[in-house]
Amino acid sequence: MSAPAQTVPVVLAALGGEYMESALIVRWLVAIGDRVSAGAPLVVVETAKASAEVEATVDGVVAAIRVEAGAEVEVGAVLAELAVEAAMPVPSTAGSASSDRPRESTGAPAAAGARPLEPRPAEHPAAERRRVSPAARRRARELGIDAGGLAGSGPLGRVLLRDVESAAREAMAARRRSRVAPPPADYRRAMATHMARAAAAPQFSVSMDVDWSALERAREAVRALDVAASPNDMVVHAVSRVLARSPEMNAWCRDGVVERVAAVNVGVAIATPGGLAVPVVRGADRLGLAAIAAETARLGRAARTGDLAPDDVLGATFTVSNLAPYGVSEFRAVVSPPQAAILAVPAATDVLALDGGRVVVRPVTRLTVTADHRAVDGAQVARFLRRLRRALERYGVDSGAPENSED
Amino acid sequence: MTRMRYAEALNRALHEEMARDERVCVIGEDVGIYGGVFKVTKGLRERFGDLRVRDTPISEQAMTGLAIGAAMVGRRPVLEIMYIDFLTLCLDQLVNQASIVHYIWAGQASLPFVLRTQGGAGAGAAAQHSKSLDALVAHVPGLKVVAPATPADASGLLVAAIRDPNPVVFLEHKLLYNTTGEVPEGDHVVPIGQAHVAREGTDITIVASSKMTLDALAAAETLAAEGIDAEVVDLRTLRPLDRETIARSVRKTNRALVVNEGWTTGGFGAELSAVIMEDAFDWLDGPVRRLGTADRPIPYSLPLEQAAVPDAAAITRAARLTLAG
Numbered sequence: 001m002s003a004p005a006q007t008v009p010v011v012l013a014a015l016g017g018e019y020m021e022s023a024l025i026v027r028w029l030v031a032i033g034d035r036v037s038a039g040a041p042l043v044v045v046e047t048a049k050a051s052a053e054v055e056a057t058v059d060g061v062v063a064a065i066r067v068e069a070g071a072e073v074e075v076g077a078v079l080a081e082l083a084v085e086a087a088m089p090v091p092s093t094a095g096s097a098s099s100d101r102p103r104e105s106t107g108a109p110a111a112a113g114a115r116p117l118e119p120r121p122a123e124h125p126a127a128e129r130r131r132v133s134p135a136a137r138r139r140a141r142e143l144g145i146d147a148g149g150l151a152g153s154g155p156l157g158r159v160l161l162r163d164v165e166s167a168a169r170e171a172m173a174a175r176r177r178s179r180v181a182p183p184p185a186d187y188r189r190a191m192a193t194h195m196a197r198a199a200a201a202p203q204f205s206v207s208m209d210v211d212w213s214a215l216e217r218a219r220e221a222v223r224a225l226d227v228a229a230s231p232n233d234m235v236v237h238a239v240s241r242v243l244a245r246s247p248e249m250n251a252w253c254r255d256g257v258v259e260r261v262a263a264v265n266v267g268v269a270i271a272t273p274g275g276l277a278v279p280v281v282r283g284a285d286r287l288g289l290a291a292i293a294a295e296t297a298r299l300g301r302a303a304r305t306g307d308l309a310p311d312d313v314l315g316a317t318f319t320v321s322n323l324a325p326y327g328v329s330e331f332r333a334v335v336s337p338p339q340a341a342i343l344a345v346p347a348a349t350d351v352l353a354l355d356g357g358r359v360v361v362r363p364v365t366r367l368t369v370t371a372d373h374r375a376v377d378g379a380q381v382a383r384f385l386r387r388l389r390r391a392l393e394r395y396g397v398d399s400g401a402p403e404n405s406e407d
Numbered sequence: 408m409t410r411m412r413y414a415e416a417l418n419r420a421l422h423e424e425m426a427r428d429e430r431v432c433v434i435g436e437d438v439g440i441y442g443g444v445f446k447v448t449k450g451l452r453e454r455f456g457d458l459r460v461r462d463t464p465i466s467e468q469a470m471t472g473l474a475i476g477a478a479m480v481g482r483r484p485v486l487e488i489m490y491i492d493f494l495t496l497c498l499d500q501l502v503n504q505a506s507i508v509h510y511i512w513a514g515q516a517s518l519p520f521v522l523r524t525q526g527g528a529g530a531g532a533a534a535q536h537s538k539s540l541d542a543l544v545a546h547v548p549g550l551k552v553v554a555p556a557t558p559a560d561a562s563g564l565l566v567a568a569i570r571d572p573n574p575v576v577f578l579e580h581k582l583l584y585n586t587t588g589e590v591p592e593g594d595h596v597v598p599i600g601q602a603h604v605a606r607e608g609t610d611i612t613i614v615a616s617s618k619m620t621l622d623a624l625a626a627a628e629t630l631a632a633e634g635i636d637a638e639v640v641d642l643r644t645l646r647p648l649d650r651e652t653i654a655r656s657v658r659k660t661n662r663a664l665v666v667n668e669g670w671t672t673g674g675f676g677a678e679l680s681a682v683i684m685e686d687a688f689d690w691l692d693g694p695v696r697r698l699g700t701a702d703r704p705i706p707y708s709l710p711l712e713q714a715a716v717p718d719a720a721a722i723t724r725a726a727r728l729t730l731a732g
Contacts, residue, residue, distance in 0.1 A: 133693055134689045134691045134692075135661045135689065135690050135691055138689040138690065154692075154693065155731070155732060160693070
């Protein structure tokens with residue numbers, strides 16, 4: 001007989017970062033009575049921005065499931081209970097990361113326990129080496145599946161091609177199911193809550209006209225280099241360099257406490273069919289233009305298909321919102337808490353200017369930074385804008401921004 | 408296209424090649440006056456004379472030597488060995504002379520020589536007249552070995568063999584002579600060394616040649632009724648083997664059954680199995696299965712002969728087992 005069991009709760013953690021207050025229960029991966037081991041995925045949840053699995057952190061048996069698939073539950077809610085043997089050390093919760101986990105200043109997301117829905121090699125001891133047909137092994141390698149972890153339908157339990165194909169189909173179907181975007185109403189509600197919180201911050205805006213000629217020249221240079229980088233990638237490129245030299249702008253402000261963040265994680269606002277998504281280019285100041293462009297392209301695809309993982313949307317330290325493609329001449333964006341500031345990039349407008357006594361035509365963009373006054377003041381924002389203008393007006397594909405500053 | 412029997416297709420090819428090239432001559436037992444026991448050489452002696460169509464005594468070793476000598480001095484002989492069972496008598500001439508001439512004279516000599524023979528069981532011809540010895544000749548470098556399954560391939564490959572500058576062993580099957588098929592008109596040549604997919608399928612590759620190709624095609628129809636979509640690769644040439652066509656098919660179907668009418672142990676099926684393992688291992692979803700004749704002399708009794716030698720029913724069973732393996 002096993003020792004008397006005690007139960008520990010599986011709790012919904014804040015997987016989705018600052019936007020997340022609740023999550024949709026998409027699908028249970030276990031049933032009552034199932035024996036699970038630590039690390040085993042228990043349930044697929046969908047937050048406003050990403051799909052994730054909640055994993056068990058202890059070995060045990062599923063004793064109760066508290067919420068049905070399709071339900072929306074708040075962070076901190078008990079999703080299930082796991083029965084563990086009394087002799088085992090029992091942590092406070094059996095679910096994934098606790099929601100009060102302190103945020104690290106490196107900008108690393110507090111997303112332990114949540115992970116993107118990728119096929120993952122199952123762990124099995126080498127001693128239990130399974131029979132796998134060569135074709136199944138090859139196909140599994142192509143699909144990123146560990147064939148040895150599958151149940152084989154061939155003679156002596158040999159894993160066959162059809163077993164791999166069917167596992168791949170199931171994984172795809174699971175991805176599709178979990179990818180079902182939350183109903184727009186839910187998403188809008190999450191946005192509304194977040195924006196209301198944003199509106200509570202004392203925000204102010206500072207604008208500056210920037211000569212866009214260098215950026216337009218750079219576009220041609222980029223085309224010649226066969227790099228698929230958009231003008232916005234160049235802005236992110238330049239912004240990340242300037243942020244690295246302007247730590248007061250690369251900060252989080254929570255409950256009036258300002259925290260400068262070492263990592264430069266630039267959020268890029270993307271309009272998707274499901275609404276606004278703000279995936280993050282992590283460590284942008286250390287990425288070259290091509291790498292930034294590749295990452296924004298990947299994030300854009302993921303945002304449009306609903307495939308953004310928690311790591312893709314967490315930990316932004318600054319956001320760039322670009323409405324240039326719409327021909328907008330000027331706009332102010334709303335700061336996204338806990339970030340300190342956001343940059344609004346409208347379209348460039350041709351203006352007449354004097355250049356050494358000659359009248360010339362120049363493309364000019366009116367950049368606007370909106371900031372949380374609890375984190376930064378007007379002079380700091382103005383200095384940031386001046387550095388950014390200098391960087392953009394002398395923009396080079398290689399450097400992103402000149403290192404020397406004028407202040 | 409003209410519909411004709413396998414034997415007629417061979418006969419027409421011989422007529423055309425002898426008319427096209429006066430160096431082409433025919434040597435063998437009963438090939439002249441009698442026109443061949445399977446009528447493949449019918450009408451040749453009447454048309455081309457007894458100098459170019461030579462009836463010989465029953466002396467396989469001597470007539471093989473005669474043919475090889477004729478080839479060495481510029482003729483293009485087509486030798487008929489009536490039964491493959493008596494090919495053993497020719498092996499010294501074939502293996503120690505014909506196959507190495509081109510090599511030992513460093514390419515300065517060539518040997519345009521075709522050895523036609525027929526084998527196979529199914530006629531109640533007993534242990535001395537029913538063998539399939541494909542593996543014996545396919546083992547030897549310097550020989551080309553073809554084993555056509557259809558009248559069209561028989562005709563096209565015989566023309567290619569006669570025009571080839573070096574020895575070609577041409578394997579016919581006694582049960583194929585009366586099968587019929589469409590044969591293209593004109594200068595119809597089937598290149599040596601090219602297999603072809605006789606039936607496309609997705610579930611299993613059956614590799615066969617000669618009569619086994621027809622049995623495999625019949626088996627594929629039975630399998631189709633069971634929902635198994637078999638692909639049949641007809642080798643046509645055993646040496647040089649068209650490994651690419653075999654591998655391409657197995658990479659598609661992931662399963663392979665190899666069929667050869669010769670004895671199973673050390674037979675040509677073993678070669679095919681090894682080739683598949685070498686070229687398509689990572690695409691195999693189960694072991695390659697080999698089907699050949701039981702390792703014993705071919706029985707005279709028809710029911711026992713049928714039990715010993717693969718046929719469409721045996722191929723069907725083997726294909727099911729391959730898919731279950």
